[in-house]
Amino acid sequence: LQLETDLRRAIERQEFRLHYQPLISLQTGKIAGFEALVRWQHPDRGLVPPNDFIPVAEETELIIPMGKWITHEACRQLKIWQEQFPQEQPLLVSVNLSGKQFSQLNLVEQIEQTLQETGLSGHSLKLEITESIAMTDVESTIALLQRLKALHLQLSIDDFGTGYSSLSYLHRFPTNTIKVDRSFVSRMGDESEDSQIVQTIILLGHNLSMDIVAEGVETAEQLASLRTLKCEYGQGFFFSKPLVVEAATALLKSDP
Numbered sequence: 001l002q003l004e005t006d007l008r009r010a011i012e013r014q015e016f017r018l019h020y021q022p023l024i025s026l027q028t029g030k031i032a033g034f035e036a037l038v039r040w041q042h043p044d045r046g047l048v049p050p051n052d053f054i055p056v057a058e059e060t061e062l063i064i065p066m067g068k069w070i071t072h073e074a075c076r077q078l079k080i081w082q083e084q085f086p087q088e089q090p091l092l093v094s095v096n097l098s099g100k101q102f103s104q105l106n107l108v109e110q111i112e113q114t115l116q117e118t119g120l121s122g123h124s125l126k127l128e129i130t131e132s133i134a135m136t137d138v139e140s141t142i143a144l145l146q147r148l149k150a151l152h153l154q155l156s157i158d159d160f161g162t163g164y165s166s167l168s169y170l171h172r173f174p175t176n177t178i179k180v181d182r183s184f185v186s187r188m189g190d191e192s193e194d195s196q197i198v199q200t201i202i203l204l205g206h207n208l209s210m211d212i213v214a215e216g217v218e219t220a221e222q223l224a225s226l227r228t229l230k231c232e233y234g235q236g237f238f239f240s241k242p243l244v245v246e247a248a249t250a251l252l253k254s255d256p
């Protein structure tokens, strides 16, 4: 209950911060964009990680105003980076949606308004929903994803491989990207079962015309295997941990 009170106050006092983890194109080695990850700058407890407050924010529906702020802030910051670092393929930002947000009635209108207010193109915003959320009510998922697609957003299935996917539905999702869960990537190695799983997910995604993001890339060996498997993007500590804005800006400056 104390946490709930604190969370309410944190929204008013604007105590949330976004960290940005680079998304790397495995073909070029360049930064293609960032995943925005929320943290709570608590006055007494310091920087609180999302796993310590997102579940309570979900239960109390405080995730709705919080999520609105997160999307707005990520779009605002990305617009600044796009102007500072113009490139042929513009930088994109990826934002995580919780289950409660995904069933929020005015989600599409809210995102449309955020794009208008920040001047960011819908093409540059990617929304991540977990496989479990996507599969909860497949018909409403498809309907909602289609409405988001109409705003030109990019859509991603997060933590793929950890939930129950009905493959017969996957091809009906108008998603651009599958993110391979880091539990598979971290156990990749020569002839390991997990390498085969990653390979299978990549082939499946490509057959459905989706790009693949491998999360949790931590070693040069994992990177080499993923490149051999024609995985499009990678994210993970091998490239960079999530960064504060200033550090991400510095990284963009030094990106070849």
Ligand code: G
Pocket (backbone or CB within 6 Å): 036, 037, 038, 049, 050, 051, 054, 070, 096, 097, 098, 242
């Ligand atoms: O950043 P970190 O690895 O601590 O994130 C832990 C979990 O919190 C991840 O599952 C991540 O998806 C989730 N998370 C991080 N930022 C956000 C956010 O902005 N919104 C939601 N809904 N979840 C987030």
Ligand code: G
Pocket (backbone or CB within 6 Å): 021, 037, 096, 158, 159, 182, 215, 216, 217, 218, 235, 236, 237, 238, 241, 242
């Ligand atoms: O559930 P989700 O995929 O959104 O989780 C993102 C979280 O994963 C981030 O909070 C980040 O801190 C964490 N993360 C990112 N890269 C790595 C990595 O290479 N290894 C590990 N162990 N965690 C990572």
Ligand code: NA
Pocket (backbone or CB within 6 Å): 035, 096, 128, 158
């Ligand atoms: Na994610």
Ligand code: MN
Pocket (backbone or CB within 6 Å): 158, 159, 179, 181, 182, 215
């Ligand atoms: Mn994930």
